């Protein structure tokens with residue numbers, strides 16, 4: 001049995017399968033596990049910065065269990081939310097997120113699907129819903145990392161119904177210890193991890209799979225009875241570049257149709273490390289308990305602290321079209337924009353520039369093994385995640401956040417669940433003891 005990808009879904013699938021079957025090989029292109037979970041350690045700073053996934057959205061049962069196993073816990077975010085008003089002043093506004101969820105949730109009862117953009121424009125043109133429209137646009141572009149002209153508003157409304165936005169927490173000490181634990185649990189259960197091994201081609205027929213791989217420059221072949229594919233949707237969309245995978249024969253048309261209706265959302269996340277949490281002291285401590293700052297007019301529309309943890313880190317976030325707008329810029333330019341934007345919130349660039357100590361980011365858009373942040377469904381793709389999740393000829397199985405069908409697409413917890421689901425599908429077909 002072979003699992004392609006050692007992110008949340010791949011490791012969850014491998015751990016379950018190793019416990020059930022004789023042999024599981026996990027093939028991973030990178031030299032590390034975790035995929036879109038990537039913790040960065042600043043020299044001399046105890047808490048790591050998560051450059052990929054950071055929050056636990058919704059109840060996150062699988063994540064909470066894994067955190068407990070790894071000796072960590074989830075910490076609720078809480079804190080104050082601040083928003084830039086039309087005059088540029090920061091105003092306290094903790095209802096923003098609920099307002100967005102309510103406004104977008106109404107799309108659930110639409111008779112037909114439409115783009116989030118059309119839906120938002122209707123809200124924006126009505127004075128009574130103008131404020132909610134602004135929050136909803138931030139949600140679609142910022143939280144969903146989606147292009148509103150392509151995103152399915154009905155799918156967003158359905159996801160909101162799942163409660164994925166109902167709670168927000170973080171793993172204490174970041175996500176990495178949980179992934180280290182998951183990796184070790186896979187190894188302890190007998191799974192083999194083949195790192196730095198890029199899958200180029202999957203040749204298959206019912207009951208047989210052959211992977212063509214490149215391992216540190218050398219071509220290899222891996223044969224198995226079945227494969228669990230967990231690579232990101234951004235990778236499945238690629239042709240011919242470094243991470244791209246071709247299928248021989250091609251995937252069935254229902255699968256290709258599903259792929260055409262799931263897009264990779266884009267996000268740029270920059271972590272700024274300051275000498276001290278100076279924002280806590282501005283304006284007689286007004287922002288001492290700040291968790292989020294939002295300013296729609298800026299290239300980075302969102303900034304957040306590590307509240308309730310007192311920390312010197314600030315995260316700058318640009319999602320959807322704002323992330324794409326940054327695609328051609330150098331990392332130095334991106335970091336400068338993030339820094340300037342944070343200064344603009346307080347009208348004091350000098351203070352911010354004087355306090356900066358270090359920065360970190362990862363280019364997820366250019367990363368050949370991700371090609372973006374996380375998936376969203378495009379107009380008319382109501383069944384796409386389910387179609388993508390379905391096995392092909394009981395031989396190719398699919399997991400990964402994009403195959404999550406219960407509203408947890410785009411999340412770590414959704415990915416973990418899909419890995420478990422795919423493992424059980426394999427076990428049901430092969431029996432627990434076949435490899």
Ligand SMILES: Cc1cc2nc3c(=O)[nH]c(=O)nc-3n(C[C@H](O)[C@H](O)[C@H](O)COP(=O)(O)OP(=O)(O)OC[C@H]3O[C@@H](n4cnc5c(N)ncnc54)[C@H](O)[C@@H]3O)c2cc1C
Pocket residue numbers: 004005006007008009010027028029030033034035036037051052053054055056057197198199200230231232235242243244245267268269364368369370372373374399400401402409410411412413415
């Ligand atoms: C900036 C950013 C912020 C995010 N914030 C959050 C958040 O706060 N909360 C949250 O829940 N989620 C968040 N996410 C999303 C979350 O990271 C993902 O949903 C989740 O990690 C996906 O897990 P996965 O196993 O489906 O995919 P991945 O983690 O991408 O794993 C797939 C694996 O396949 C490997 N692979 C790709 N191509 C090949 C190939 N050709 N051959 C072999 N291996 C290959 C990759 O290297 C990777 O390790 C964020 C993501 C990003 C990028």
